[in-house]
Amino acid sequence: MIDLDRVSKSYERGQPAVRDVSLHVNKGEFVFVVGASGSGKSTLIKLLLRELEPTKGIVTVNGYVLNTMKRKTVPYYRRGIGVVFQDFQLLPDRTVYENVAFAQHVVGTSGRLIKKNVPEALRLVGLAGKYRSLPRQLSGGEQQRVVIARAIVNRPSILLADEPTGNLDPKNSYEIMKLFEEINNRGTTVLVVTHNRELVNQFQKRVITMRSGVIVHDEEEGGYTDD
């Protein structure tokens, strides 16, 4: 599903952000990637989204080899991946419904299917009743749920989340993580980048720890380690 083979990524100046990382994530797995800021987590996400190309090594996702992928293929590759970011990135001038439907329009879904899929996604994240609200009328946790609904409405096989609880209180963070777990239970591979120690320890999933661009721990049902 996700396969990194000795991947390095250097920026023009300074230390490589990711160094010689090899990693394999199976279909249906739930993985936390943890580490301090600057440890290379965000670079890892960008590599997986093909916002960046590796300097060395091979990245294979969903059967696509990202190194040799043609520009034209990138959008189709990305349709297989849902993304959730720390800052909510909802379109402020559109309702909850329109924000989620937006993802479907982008990939050319028919109006009939959009009417069916969007309420379904909103129901899953528990916001069916608020489809007409604007983002600013929602709490932070609710906004993040809309982002998640948008990320899953196209039914991606992988869900990438970059610090999804960075702006949320513990209760909301827990609920968001529960939601990811439920999405994972439905068969979607979930990869969550976070530095929220308590949350990681609460959920007992596979934990990959990065430091200075290198994977220092990779444990099944692990916890957040500092060493």
Place this chain on the structure above:
Amino acid sequence: MINGFFYNIRQGLKNIWRNRMFSIASISTMAACIFIFGVFFSLLMNVNSMVRTLEEEVGITVLFDEGISEERIQKIGETIKDNEHVIDIKYTSAEEAWEKFKKEYFADHPEYADSFSEDNPLANSASFTVHVDQVENQATVVTYIERIKGVRQVNHSDQAVKTLMNFNSLLTVISMVIVIILLVIAIFLISNTVSVGINVRRQEIKIMKLIGATDSFVREPFVVEGAVIGLVGALIPLLILFFAYDKLIGMLLNHFGVLNNLASSLPTVYQIFAVLLPIGLVLGLGIGLIGSALTIRRHLKV
């Protein structure tokens, strides 16, 4: 993909509405441009048609030596007819010339003409009126006739034609310059409008790309925006021109002192618009597309 296309048409129209101040500025410039283009185009068509009419009407007048015999005149006529560019030759006797003169100039005051009584002041004014196939060949024919023996004088009044043709070239140059300047402004304004739209939608574009929008999908709304601005900007002045045409052209022709006897053969508004409408719309659409394409290329690295 057809779903996405309709979605993007809606988005393009929304863009226009969202930054309507810029859109209005672009549409107005576009409209001014097409309007001026339309006015000059109509004028050119009219002047062209006048030139054609004049070419047909204006002939060469051939006058003969004093006291020339009828027989000789006939011979001269035959020689003139031999020239390949001559399509028509008509004889006017001195009497006919005088009658015509009287009709044209003394119609209201026949008493003036009577004072000449039987003394025809145009006694030596028997003439041939020669028509040539094309106005450009006039000079050749004139030289040819001047060499014929017995010919006193050859009058050719291509001066009017020349003046009109010069006027036409001048009009063409002026209109081209104005239209080109306005087109550049229009392209610039449309490009500006579209770039405002792109900036407003930066975040949206970023999300679209992460979700998996194709490059062309991201560009489409902005292409639609440019095309619609161009088309609307062309359609408005064309409509105005269509309804104001008769008045406007009448006023302009009057202002430039165009002869009334040429006005009857002028093209109708339908004849003008059969050409002007498609040209104007294509021009508007083209400018709109160029304006948005330039901006998308520069500001929308997808």
